[in-house]
Amino acid sequence: MKGWMGKIRTLSLFGFMAIILSGCGRENLTALVPKGYGAEESFKVILISIAVMTLVFIVVMTIYTYVLIRYRQKKGQENMIPKQTEGNKALEVVWTVIPILLLIIIAVPTLTTTYDLASTEGKEDAINVNVTGNQYWWHFEYQGEEIQTSQDMYIPVGEKIYLTMRSGDVIHSFWVPSISGKMDVNPENDNVMYIEAYEEGVYYGKCAELCGESHSLMDFKIVAVSQEEYDQWVTDMQNVDPEATPESTTAQEGQELFANSCLSCHAIGSSPVAVGPNLTNFGERSKIAGVLPYEKEELVEWILDPESKKPGNKMSNAPYLNDGSIGEEEADKIADYLMQLKPSEITTKSAE
Structure with missing residues (x-):
């Protein structure tokens, strides 16, 4: 008995630590505090999924507990065979229909959100950036602006920025959890998504696809600034003189x-x-x-x-x-x- 109690205490401690440590991490590298349209819509789907799973867990554990207590073996009933319910059509229909309904509840908002975030409506009139994933860094080319940069992508707050993504080598995955969901970056074809930040700030991104030994170090940043700051940044980048002589x-x-x-x-x-x-x-x-x-x-x-x-x-x-x-x-x-x-x-x- 003591051995089992010790194991339970150990498991409880690990569970508690897992919950506490799940809140640790880099600022703005979380999908649980959405600060952009894509992240906000994805967070709603997360909440729906958690609600459904919680309901299922509560119902199953309630039935399990009831059956465990109500139909436990009693003294003198060692050889008794309980009434069998195989072939009960009503029960079979119930436990087949209910999971289907629960899956529909999750699937409908998931598909709706997925297609919404993949929409290219208004792309022609928006800021468009070609994104290239490489081992182990990211390159950004602003279409029509003659701006090339890497690792840090500057965007204006409150604007949809359309990203056309392709890999320069293996499969990568573009993910900025605070403002958007994930999108695979393939070497064979272009994938398009858009991002939008609600607030100014620096949003950290990761490659979410195992792409080599430094996969975990393939970080980048989205820098969201005001429209005025963004316009000034564009002007400065367009007028850079690569041959300008440094002072020192x-x-x-x-x-x-x-x-x-x-x-x-x-x-x-x-x-x-x-x-x-x-x-x-x-x-x-x-x-x-x-x-x-x-x-x-x-x-x-x-x-x-x-x-x-x-x-x-x-x-x-x-x-x-x-x-x-x-x-x-x-x-x-x-x-x-x-x-x-x-x-x-x-x-x-x-x-x-």
Whole structure:
């Protein structure tokens, strides 16, 4: 008896910890506090599903408890066979129809929401962004704006943003739980969905499809700003001068090193690139490689040893890592250059 009580206490403790820890996690990386239309509609479906499952659980446990008590074996009835009810058509109809009705209750809002969130009505007049998933980063191309960027997608609050998504390698899944649901990103075809944020803020996203050894590190952000801020960001990004000279000497040297060793894979400005992330607004980001703290030391370590930070990424095969052309001193200068890449400042220098 004591052994069973100990097991029950242990299971209760683990259950309690699971409930408590389920509320832990990164800010704005939850589907339970919707801050966008897609997330809100998905949350309604979640609530309907939970309500149905709770009802089923209560009914089943009530019947189970009643039967357990009412028909338990009593002393002197060891050899008694209870009345059998096989072939009872009424019961068979009831326990067949009820699950069908419950499934319909869940299926109707699920299908309605799915088709609603996949609608492309109004797409032609809205902001359209081509999204490309790569191992292990995301690229965003704003259609008709001549804007290329990676990892951070800027959007205006209260506007539908249509995303046309494709993978550059394996299957990925685009998921920003606070403002939208998931959408698979395939290499063979384009999938379209739209997102809409109700409030300004930074919304974290994840790849929700196992895509390699650094799948869990394939993070990105949606930055929702006011319409005025968004318009200014678009102007700044469109007027970036990739060849603008940095102010500091070390950043200037870093710019030259970057051009010789990194520009074949990365881009600054609107030039498309297929190998590595676009770094136009790198100086405005809050994370390095999507997951690392935005600190110079971290950036230097990333340049020198990307494999230790994000296993399996393509930068681990960069030529400079094999020929030794970039050491700690050179990486430090490149870091100085990258961290001053802010579109508004680059634009200002170009205009002068």
